[in-house]
Amino acid sequence: MSRRVMIGVFEREEDTVAAVRSSRAQGLKVLDVYGPYPIHGLDRILGLQPSKLPWVCFLLGVLGASCKVWFEYWTTATSWPINVGGKPWNSLPAFVPVTFEVMVLFAGVSTVIAFFLTRRLFPGRRAVLPVPGVTDDRFAVILEETDATFDSDRVRAMLQGFRAVQVEERAEEEGR
Amino acid sequence: MAEVYSVLARPLIEGQKTMTQVSRDVFSPMDARPTRLWWAAFLTSALVMLTGFTAIGYEFNKGIGTWGLNRTVGWAFDITNFVFWIGIGHAGTLISAILFLFRQRWRTSVNRAAEAMTLFAVMCAGMFPLIHMGRPWLAHWMFPYPNSRGSLWINFRSPLVWDFFAISTYFIISATFWYVGLIPDLAAIRDRSSHGWRRRLAGIFALGWTGSYRTWLHYETVYLLLAGLATPLVVSVHTIVSWDFATAVIPGWHTTIFPPYFVAGAIFSGMAMVLTLMLVARKVMRLEHYITSRHVEAMCKLILATGSIVGLAYLTEFFTALYSGNPYEGFVFFNRAAGPLAWGYWIMVGCNVGVPQLLWFKKVRTSIPVVFVLTLLVNVGMWFERFIIIVTSLQRDFLPANWSSYRPTSIEIATLAGSFGLFFTCFLLFCRFLPVIAVSEVKGVLNIGRQPPAPHAEAAPRPVPAEGVYA
Numbered sequence A: 001m002s003r004r005v006m007i008g009v010f011e012r013e014e015d016t017v018a019a020v021r022s023s024r025a026q027g028l029k030v031l032d033v034y035g036p037y038p039i040h041g042l043d044r045i046l047g048l049q050p051s052k053l054p055w056v057c058f059l060l061g062v063l064g065a066s067c068k069v070w071f072e073y074w075t076t077a078t079s080w081p082i083n084v085g086g087k088p089w090n091s092l093p094a095f096v097p098v099t100f101e102v103m104v105l106f107a108g109v110s111t112v113i114a115f116f117l118t119r120r121l122f123p124g125r126r127a128v129l130p131v132p133g134v135t136d137d138r139f140a141v142i143l144e145e146t147d148a149t150f151d152s153d154r155v156r157a158m159l160q161g162f163r164a165v166q167v168e169e170r171a172e173e174e175g176r
Numbered sequence B: 001m002a003e004v005y006s007v008l009a010r011p012l013i014e015g016q017k018t019m020t021q022v023s024r025d026v027f028s029p030m031d032a033r034p035t036r037l038w039w040a041a042f043l044t045s046a047l048v049m050l051t052g053f054t055a056i057g058y059e060f061n062k063g064i065g066t067w068g069l070n071r072t073v074g075w076a077f078d079i080t081n082f083v084f085w086i087g088i089g090h091a092g093t094l095i096s097a098i099l100f101l102f103r104q105r106w107r108t109s110v111n112r113a114a115e116a117m118t119l120f121a122v123m124c125a126g127m128f129p130l131i132h133m134g135r136p137w138l139a140h141w142m143f144p145y146p147n148s149r150g151s152l153w154i155n156f157r158s159p160l161v162w163d164f165f166a167i168s169t170y171f172i173i174s175a176t177f178w179y180v181g182l183i184p185d186l187a188a189i190r191d192r193s194s195h196g197w198r199r200r201l202a203g204i205f206a207l208g209w210t211g212s213y214r215t216w217l218h219y220e221t222v223y224l225l226l227a228g229l230a231t232p233l234v235v236s237v238h239t240i241v242s243w244d245f246a247t248a249v250i251p252g253w254h255t256t257i258f259p260p261y262f263v264a265g266a267i268f269s270g271m272a273m274v275l276t277l278m279l280v281a282r283k284v285m286r287l288e289h290y291i292t293s294r295h296v297e298a299m300c301k302l303i304l305a306t307g308s309i310v311g312l313a314y315l316t317e318f319f320t321a322l323y324s325g326n327p328y329e330g331f332v333f334f335n336r337a338a339g340p341l342a343w344g345y346w347i348m349v350g351c352n353v354g355v356p357q358l359l360w361f362k363k364v365r366t367s368i369p370v371v372f373v374l375t376l377l378v379n380v381g382m383w384f385e386r387f388i389i390i391v392t393s394l395q396r397d398f399l400p401a402n403w404s405s406y407r408p409t410s411i412e413i414a415t416l417a418g419s420f421g422l423f424f425t426c427f428l429l430f431c432r433f434l435p436v437i438a439v440s441e442v443k444g445v446l447n448i449g450r451q452p453p454a455p456h457a458e459a460a461p462r463p464v465p466a467e468g469v470y471a
Helices: A013-025 A042-046 A053-079 A092-118 A152-161 B019-031 B036-062 B077-101 B105-109 B111-132 B136-142 B159-192 B196-205 B213-246 B258-284 B293-324 B327-338 B342-360 B368-395 B410-433 B439-444
Strands: A002-010 A029-034 A139-144 A166-173
Touching: A002 A013, A002 A152, A013 A029, A013 A042, A013 A139, A013 A152, A029 A042, A029 B213, A042 B213, A053 A092, A053 B213, A092 B159, A092 B213, A152 A166, B019 B159, B019 B410, B019 B439, B036 B111, B036 B410, B077 B105, B077 B111, B077 B159, B077 B213, B077 B258, B077 B368, B077 B410, B105 B111, B105 B293, B105 B439, B111 B136, B111 B159, B111 B258, B111 B410, B159 B196, B159 B213, B159 B439, B213 B258, B213 B368, B258 B293, B258 B342, B258 B368, B293 B327, B293 B342, B293 B368, B327 B342, B327 B368, B342 B368
Parallel strands: none
Antiparallel strands: A002 A139, A002 A166, A029 A139
């Protein structure tokens, strides 16, 4: 199924933010915004949920740390206990440094992997940009033309009022 | 908030750059053919690197006996170089992670190169424990894997094992952090290049990045999390390095001051190395508008602060030696300042405590040639610090009959030179093939310190900013 979208292209962060805010206020559906750097506070204006990746980080960190504590205990106290300088088999304080490192390793690497998975970023994926230049010096605001009430002339004028350098309408495949 | 402008009076990036200009300034050196200067530097460092590798090959063939170590001084040049390089690496993480958490937005101009420096420094550092093993082909024994030796596990109570885990984790997390930061820039390279191979390679590594805000939102979260993880990590890594010494019962090593002392020293030497590299890079690659005297000054202040902490640590060590009443501890410190290696000790004090004090003066901080010489001296001083700590604590131990001296052999000196060769070869390749400045981050701070533009006539009225936020 295809849908019609209107794309407003901006050169400045302020204009982009103002256009998005105005669109949201008028009840238009902002599908996405593209840009060369993250605009702070845009997530609130767009009403996006905060990322859940901190949970991945926390849980995998805890998992990594607990696996490591278990492994160190198992190797030094159960599998082959070796007396090192008369220290107890289960030298918990001496296990702290490695446990910490493994926790950081698990938490960090798994967060990045989870990020790639949730945003479907993988080597060889073709990047489909809405307009050229959004990775360089342009911002693009994608509005969905939802139904007959979408007055494209009025919306176009609104986007141009915020100094859009280019406004275009096109049909695109959904779920891209 | 988009409407809030910084109260900073001076812009972070000079020259009123637009986003297009930033891309051009940073990416265009990659399009041009390498200059003669680059080739000269590259070939020299590659040659030095090969010399170092030849020395290492000789050492693998003959054994550790090719080094100047003896039964009294069992650790010297090699471990000095290890601690030196790992310390260099720490400034990169300080800039990329710690200053990010403190919202020091000037870091955006230097963080990419500093992180790259971290990676290469950790590579150099990692090489030394490996070659010190004597039988480096058994290095995988450090890893706790089920084995046919009865499943003999590694000793998790040993600081050397902690070190192995710390350095490996540090390298992996630093590389991950660096790569995640590179993704938006790789996408920009992909979209602007016409070259087939560069477009294809950048496209593969950019992972299909489009700059969608739904992705940026997660990206920023990931970046923050990695910064939050890397910050305690960098402290833990050098803490663990210092435990290699502090858990031993050797006078001069066995002190609780070592972790903070080492961490401060690491950041001190690393900052000096970042500055050395950046001062050259800004000149050679014409990035004076990005790495401004303000960036240089900020880093100089960090050098001054950490250098003073190091100076305080030297004093504290002496005080403790005196106040503890421990004759062995007292002797080691007397031996450091007045023994056979006193010349090294005083180079260390002069370069690490004396020289940085010049940075109190703004005239010094803003003079690029003076700062350049100063950073070189700091690195010399910090190399000597590790050498003095390691060798003077060992050379005169409890039994005077065992007293010995240490001289590095040509093989050891070639290995040290080779590590510099490796470092600079990697760094030059990085300058050639990757953007030395985090373009997407710099674009985000272009407006900082600028006056907001006058609202356009047809545009909707700009929301009234909170009081006092305009510069």
